[in-house]
Amino acid sequence: xxxxxxxxxxxxxxxxxxxxxxxxxxxxxxxxxxxxxxxxxxxxxxxxxxxxxxxxxxxxxxxxxxxxxxxxxxxxxxxxxxxxxxxxxxxxxxxxxxxxxxxxxxxxxxxxxxxxxxxxxxxxxxxxxxxxxxxxxxxxxxxxxxxxxxxxxxxxxxxxxxxxxxxxxxxxxxxxxxxxxxxxxxxxxxxxxxxxxxxxxxxxxxxxxxxxxxxxxxxxxxxxxxxxxxxxxxxxxxxxxxxxxxxxxxxxxxxxxxxxxxxxxxxxxxxxxxxxxxxxxxxxxxxxxxxxxxxxxxxxxxxxxxxxxxxxxxxxxxxxxxxxxxxxxxxxxxxxxxxxxxxxxxxxxxxxxxxxxxxxxxxxxxxxxxxxxxxxxxxxxxxxxxxxxxxxxxxxxxxxxxxxxxxxxxxxxxxxxxxxxxxxxxxxxxxxxxxxxxxxxxxxxxxxxxxxxxxxxxxxxxxxxxxxxxxxxxxxxxxxxxxxxxxxxxxxxxxxxxxxxxxxxxxxxxxxxxxxxxxxxxxxxxxxxxxxxxxxxxxxxxxxxxxxxxxxxxxxxxxxx
Numbered sequence: 346x347x348x349x350x351x352x353x354x355x356x357x358x359x360x361x362x363x364x365x366x367x368x369x370x371x372x373x374x375x376x377x378x379x380x381x382x383x384x385x386x387x388x389x390x391x392x393x394x395x396x397x398x399x400x401x402x403x404x405x406x407x408x409x410x411x412x413x414x415x416x417x418x419x420x421x422x423x424x425x426x427x428x429x430x431x432x433x434x435x436x437x438x439x440x441x442x443x444x445x446x447x448x449x450x451x452x453x454x455x456x457x458x459x460x461x462x463x464x465x466x467x468x469x470x471x472x473x474x475x476x477x478x479x480x481x482x483x484x485x486x487x488x489x490x491x492x493x494x495x496x497x498x499x500x501x502x503x504x505x506x507x508x509x510x511x512x513x514x515x516x517x518x519x520x521x522x523x524x525x526x527x528x529x530x531x532x533x534x535x536x537x538x539x540x541x542x543x544x545x546x547x548x549x550x551x552x553x554x555x556x557x558x559x560x561x562x563x564x565x566x567x568x569x570x571x572x573x574x575x576x577x578x579x580x581x582x583x584x585x586x587x588x589x590x591x592x593x594x595x596x597x598x599x600x601x602x603x604x605x606x607x608x609x610x611x612x613x614x615x616x617x618x619x620x621x622x623x624x625x626x627x628x629x630x631x632x633x634x635x636x637x638x639x640x641x642x643x644x645x646x647x648x649x650x651x652x653x654x655x656x657x658x659x660x661x662x663x664x665x666x667x668x669x670x671x672x673x674x675x676x677x678x679x680x681x682x683x684x685x686x687x688x689x690x691x692x693x694x695x696x697x698x699x700x701x702x703x704x705x706x707x708x709x710x711x712x713x714x715x716x717x718x719x720x721x722x723x724x725x726x727x728x729x730x731x732x733x734x735x736x737x738x739x740x741x742x743x744x745x746x747x748x749x750x751x752x753x754x755x756x757x758x759x760x761x762x763x764x765x766x767x768x769x770x771x772x773x774x775x776x777x778x779x780x781x782x783x784x785x786x787x788x789x790x791x792x793x794x795x796x797x798x799x800x801x802x803x804x805x806x807x808x809x810x811x812x813x814x815x816x817x818x819x820x821x822x823x824x825x826x827x828x829x830x831x832x833x834x835x836x837x838x839x840x841x842x843x844x845x846x847x848x849x850x851x852x853x854x855x856x857x858x859x860x861x862x863x864x865x866x867x868x869x870x871x872x873x874x875x876x877x878x879x880x881x882x883x884x885x886x887x888x889x890x891x892x893x894x895x896x897x898x899x900x901x902x903x904x905x906x
Contacts, residue, residue: 430665432460433468433661433665435469443670444674445671446549452678471552475552479535479552479556482504504535505535505626506626508626509525515792515796516815520632521632521634523633523666524633531648532617543791545789546673547673547796548666548667594625595626596623598611598627599629611637612638614874634866635658636866637870640889656863659822659862659864660822663823676793677801680776684776685744688743692744693820695811695814697749697816706751706753706754710758712834712852715851716809723743740771742771744774745775755775755777778797799816807826808821811830812832813865831856861900863901865899867895882899
């Protein structure tokens with residue numbers, strides 16, 4: 346066989362072998378690559394989920410469920426979304442400085458209400474403004490440190506400020522802080538808070554790389570009574586608002602409940618045109634004045650884009666702003682894990698008694714029992730002392746968190762369920778963290794306890810709250826809950842045969858379910874700026890309605906309701 350013939354036969358053999366082995370090789374390679382990819386994918390997902398589970402405590406008894414899904418990449422993504430509240434928060438904070446910022450998702454259900462992209466964009470923009478103009482910056486030192494010596498003509502108008510000052514109890518302070526923050530976002534102002542010593546240990550810093558605390562060395566106007574108010578300035582400039590020489594560098598913005606009716610024109614467009622020219626506004630308020638911001642045409646379009654669901658304003662901004670300090674967070678974790686975490690369901694009872702003599706405590710307690718029983722929040726007692734529970738029915742347990750200044754509410758409820766079985770067989774465990782007997786808003790430890798209890802209430806599955814209570818407003822809005830609101834107890838005194846004393850008739854129904862989550866603006870304006878007359882604002886705004894618990898108050902609602 347010559348060389349040419351041998352080469353031809355060898356080449357033919359090579360081609361035949363190639364046609365046979367190539368498909369086998371391709372199949373093996375694909376399968377091999379897929380196996381390697383699956384292995385790496387599963388390994389990464391498992392490690393990411395394991396790291397997330399190491400972060401902290403229980404999340405509504407679902408830790409075991411989380412472990413079962415540990416190999417899912419979607420689980421890892423969901424954990425990241427939950428941790429940063431669907432984009433509301435940024436991850437640039439030191440976790441050790443504020444544990445609650447990164448651990449709260451383990452204790453709270455993921456919110457059903459997602460923030461809009463426009464709101465997230467506005468928050469990131471605000472954070473940039475706060476970094477650029479906050480304490481210790483050139484602009485801050487130029488404007489704020491000079492105090493009364495600062496001239497309005499000295500500023501380039503690049504940085505403006507809104508200084509919040511505390512008033513009333515913790516609930517009032519928190520609802521006004523959210524309202525002030527929203528106003529700062531809308532007007533490109535830097536929000537600075539002027540705390541007393543009783544609030545220093547409550548919250549973490551909310552803004553990255555800058556503080557929201559007004560420095561102690563600021564010449565900040567110890568006596569606000571000497572500052573000109575926006576009402577008096579409006580009177581001086583009502584004819585010609587362009588007279589800048591009449592404008593002071595600092596202005597007091599009084600939005601407390603005593604400034605209502607025709608005297609408070611904050612919600613008027615011409616007021617906002619004037620206020621935009623003032624570098625520093627000093628705000629004090631005890632009201633949730635957010636609905637009035639929706640009345641201002643200058644802000645209306647921006648607000649609609651930020652909050653397509655208008656009853657989520659406090660829910661989103663409250664969760665963005667209010668992170669318990671490490672001291673408060675330890676108390677919250679300890680209470681939750683010891684008394685609430687293991688129960689199948691958590692019911693919160695927030696009881697605020699504004700007048701301890703009218704009506705009597707027993708009447709209010711009777712109303713609470715009637716409310717919880719009628720709405721199936723708590724089971725009825727088995728007065729015949731025989732269990733109606735089927736042997737095959739799984740027994741459940743409910744934790745009842747009682748928050749009140751008075752110990753007798755928790756004690757009576759605990760005694761009632763300890764001494765009797767329930768018709769459902771459910772176990773009811775009652776927990777009341779504290780009973781201070783009277784409100785002491787200027788005490789730091791009192792406020793830490795109050796903040797702890799507000800937060801614990803917001804972790805419940807259902808809430809019963811007292812009417813007109815800003816404490817209750819904050820709890821249900823943070824938790825994204827629509828509470829059952831107790832009715833006011835009025836009417837003729839009637840004998841209570843069980844107690845041998847006279848009480849008040851319990852309303853029928855004893856409570857009503859709130860339709861919306863937003864806090865109530867209890868003392869809203871009554872004056873229509875354009876029509877120059879008193880008006881009922883729900884008649885002209887379909888996203889504003891009267892409150893469930895304050896007939897003259899205003900609350901934001903969704904347009905489609």
